[in-house]
Amino acid sequence: MNDRVGIPRGMFYYDYHILWEDFFNNLGGETILSPRTNKDVLNKGVHACVDEACLPVKVFHGHVDYLKDKVDYIFIPRFISIYRKEYCCPKHLGLPDMVRHSMDGLPQIIDPKVDLKKSNRSLREAIIYTGRYFTKSSRNILRAFDQAQDRFQEHIHAIHHGSIPIHGIDFDTDHPLQILLLGHSYNTYDQYINMGIANKLKAKGVGVITAEMLDTATTRYYASKLSKRMFWTHGQKIIGGAFALMDEEFIDGTVYISSFGCGMDSVLMELIERRAKEYQIPFMILTIDEQTGEAGINTRIEAFLDMLEWRNRDEDNISTYG
Ligand code: SF4
Structure with missing residues (x-):
């Protein structure tokens, strides 16, 4: 049976889920998504997470809770920086730690560090680190990522040209407002x-x-x-x-x-x-x-x-x- 990788439907999922799903599938993993946020997910997230956190972080905990007994791994990247000289919110940076310290009974968390503020070199490290859970071959890992990246770029391109909706919202100019x-x-x-x-x-x-x-x-x-x-x-x-x-x-x-x-x-x-x-x-x-x-x-x-x-x-x- 393929290794099952849980992807919580929260936080950076909305930006990168196509890339992640394809990457894991190309590596031979089986991706399992948590469902769309619902009352149960929200309640479990609020219960698991610290009170001071913002709503999306609490919701993210609820998605992890849904997945934790159904998968071999949960993918929670540590986003520090995605562009040179830029940063993400500290909550993105600490997300894997928050989840680990708030919840019991978790499977292995795959938490690559994405820190591109100085150069893109750390992206390669993050890709290899993630892929090693599935294969020892760096070449296969990088090839799997390149293929996923190509499809991701096509997807983003199609959104920018208005040919596909983004998360169900389509670009439609036929309205007076x-x-x-x-x-x-x-x-x-x-x-x-x-x-x-x-x-x-x-x-x-x-x-x-x-x-x-x-x-x-x-x-x-x-x-x-x-x-x-x-x-x-x-x-x-x-x-x-x-x-x-x-x-x-x-x-x-x-x-x-x-x-x-x-x-x-x-x-x-x-x-x-x-x-x-x-x-x-x-x-x-x-x-x-x-x-x-x-x-x-x-x-x-x-x-x-x-x-x-x-x-x-x-x-x-x-x-x-x-
Ligand atoms: S930027 Fe940070 S604090 Fe603001 S909603 Fe996102 S995770 Fe929460």
Whole structure:
């Protein structure tokens, strides 16, 4: 029987799952994904994780809990840096340790260290380290990764060209109103923790666009317009996506989904809100944690969309900021 590798459906899963699944499959492993986040996953995550953690980290623990008795390994990479001179949030860096210290009865955790702040050399080490759980041949490991990488690049390319949806959200310009849905990928695309906000907007006849639908060269170019370099990689994407779509006058409003207590979000939201004021683009923040109720989210979305419609129809696009 093939070794079963569990991939928790949380955190960087939303950015790299195609790459990881293909890599393990190419190595002869069998990948097992945890299900979409649901009430049970959330409750188990909240129970297992420290109170101070943000919601996506708690949810991640719930996904690990689902997998732990079903697999031989659980894949939890330690993301320190994905780009030169940039960093990830400390919670990404410490994720394997948090899980190990919070939960009992875990299988072997595969936790390669991804630290590309100085050079790409550590990526090779991370790939070899991971592949060694399946084969001793470095050549086979690197070949398996290269093949997975090729398919991953094709997948990303197709998203950027609007030919495939990203986590169920497709790029559709046939709507009179376009909303930019912003936030960390694990908040934007986890439909349970954000209460299906993309579908709620679409059901109201609104087009939804996300920063991940824009190519990296574009988001990095716009992020570089900040007076000080943005040193968080997720921040580059979020800021760059917001600035690009505001500057190109593509969107009618922006909704930012933020995790309660997230330090990175508090900086990003402030910078984006200032830019939104400059461009007179309505901006709404939805803060989520395990206590967030759906009724409150629905009311906020309805009020926001009503305001956009009135503004377009009756008020000649006057400022929403006074
Ligand atoms: S960036 Fe914010 S939401 Fe993401 S893991 Fe860190 S604290 Fe949590």
